[in-house]
Amino acid sequence: MFSGAQVSLYPMTDDFVGVITGALAALDPYRERLRIETDDISTLIVGPPEVLFPALRDLFSAAAGTGRHCVLSAAISRGCPGEPDDEICATPLLGGPREPLEARKQAALAEVARAPDKATPTAAQFSLYVMGTGDHMDEIYDCIDFLKRSGVFGRSKNFCTRLDGDAGAVFAAIEAAFCRFGPPEGHVTIDLTASANSPTPR
Amino acid sequence: MFSGAQVSLYPMTDDFVGVITGALAALDPYRERLRIETDDISTLIVGPPEVLFPALRDLFSAAAGTGRHCVLSAAISRGCPGEPDDEICATPLLGGPREPLEARKQAALAEVARAPDKATPTAAQFSLYVMGTGDHMDEIYDCIDFLKRSGVFGRSKNFCTRLDGDAGAVFAAIEAAFCRFGPPEGHVTIDLTASANSPTPR
Numbered sequence: 520m521f522s523g524a525q526v527s528l529y530p531m532t533d534d535f536v537g538v539i540t541g542a543l544a545a546l547d548p549y550r551e552r553l554r555i556e557t558d559d560i561s562t563l564i565v566g567p568p569e570v571l572f573p574a575l576r577d578l579f580s581a582a583a584g585t586g587r588h589c590v591l592s593a594a595i596s597r598g599c600p601g602e603p604d605d606e607i608c609a610t611p612l613l614g615g616p617r618e619p620l621e622a623r624k625q626a627a628l629a630e631v632a633r634a635p636d637k638a639t640p641t642a643a644q645f646s647l648y649v650m651g652t653g654d655h656m657d658e659i660y661d662c663i664d665f666l667k668r669s670g671v672f673g674r675s676k677n678f679c680t681r682l683d684g685d686a687g688a689v690f691a692a693i694e695a696a697f698c699r700f701g702p703p704e705g706h707v708t709i710d711l712t713a714s715a716n717s718p719t720p721r
Numbered sequence: 722m723f724s725g726a727q728v729s730l731y732p733m734t735d736d737f738v739g740v741i742t743g744a745l746a747a748l749d750p751y752r753e754r755l756r757i758e759t760d761d762i763s764t765l766i767v768g769p770p771e772v773l774f775p776a777l778r779d780l781f782s783a784a785a786g787t788g789r790h791c792v793l794s795a796a797i798s799r800g801c802p803g804e805p806d807d808e809i810c811a812t813p814l815l816g817g818p819r820e821p822l823e824a825r826k827q828a829a830l831a832e833v834a835r836a837p838d839k840a841t842p843t844a845a846q847f848s849l850y851v852m853g854t855g856d857h858m859d860e861i862y863d864c865i866d867f868l869k870r871s872g873v874f875g876r877s878k879n880f881c882t883r884l885d886g887d888a889g890a891v892f893a894a895i896e897a898a899f900c901r902f903g904p905p906e907g908h909v910t911i912d913l914t915a916s917a918n919s920p921t922p923r
Contacts, residue, residue, distance in 0.1 A: 521879075523879065523880070525879070525880050525881055525914075527792065527794075527914060529731035529792055530733065531731060531732065531733065531734070531735075532733070532734070532735055532737075533733075533734055533735045535733035535734075535790065536920065557921075558921070559844060559916065559919040559921035559922065559923050560844055560845075560846050560883065560914060560916050560919070561846065561914065563878070563879050563880075565879070588737065590729065590731055590794075592729075592792075592914065594848050594880050594881060594912045594914075596848075596879075596880045599880065600858050601858060601861070601862075602879060602880075642761060642762055643762075644727065644762050644763065646796050646910065648850045648852060648910060650850060650851065650852060650857045651854075651855060651857055651858075653853060653854075653855070655852045655853055655908075656802050656853075659803070660803075676727065676765070677723075677725065677727070677765050677767070677798075677804060678725070678726070678727050678765075678796050678798045678801065678804075678910075679727055679796060681762065708848065708850060708880075708912075710796045710910075710912040712727075712729060712762060712763065712794065712796075714761065714762050717761040717762070719760070719761035720761065721760060721761050
């Protein structure tokens, strides 16, 4: 299964290039397990979810740590039928027989509970899209139910769900949504926005 | 049918608040036909596609006109089964019997051809997601075929398609992708990134 993301980092400062290049060092521990290609719109990161999401979390946290208003935006995808399979994406997290719903929710909650503390207050929203099935909203409602119990649920918004909390728990919750809802071999995508240090009141 | 978007504008400058508030005036001609609500992550814009996309285009063009590196990011949606219907979204563009594919492509190409010139060089990429059907990739491949003939096709990227051209034609192409592919009453979403004035080479 092919999985990865098109990722962009937006620091709202004249020194956006400096903030971005500084934050990129946060990817170093993950580079061996990812394929990374950058152009003028986004950076393609290909790899398994258990590497991809911590890498996104640490990239975002590094940028947020500058104190500048920064946003990470990502189009995350797994199982797209139009993409070739790639060895670097091999993961034990997906592809098994689908577990019963309550077991998946419990596993997701446990993953959020053991997330590291990144000391990065994070406001995020994301949409989960499940393709190729007639019952996609059932998976989405189940995912929302998990999020409501996750400790980082903010509120339901039109078209997306808002999360608030530390970057560790927030990115763990989004990773669990991505991996544990929708068919294991299905085409599942997430449209993610994570924001730090906004001057706008909630 | 409910349609709209969660939209964010990211000016990469210390004066990001000034750029955003200045660009918001571009929405004024559309406000009567849209419902608009802002929080610290995004602005919800609810309304029919033929109002929404020109509004997004003009908001983006106004921000880009400052010469700053600016990005507009949007999660655009129609027909989400979880959203209530809303009168403000009524449109003649969707909801009819599905036309034959070639007729839809021709209509889409005509829409791009008559798009206004906004004098705003735009680099965009987007993903089209069609939910609730087993043949979602067929619609996506047909849409990509339209885009390749649209005059603003950039290249296929992993997870998305890149467009390059004036904001007028680029946003018209994305609006046509949104309206003319996927079932008229279906749940269709777009994850959009539009960028101007990036200092990074392509």
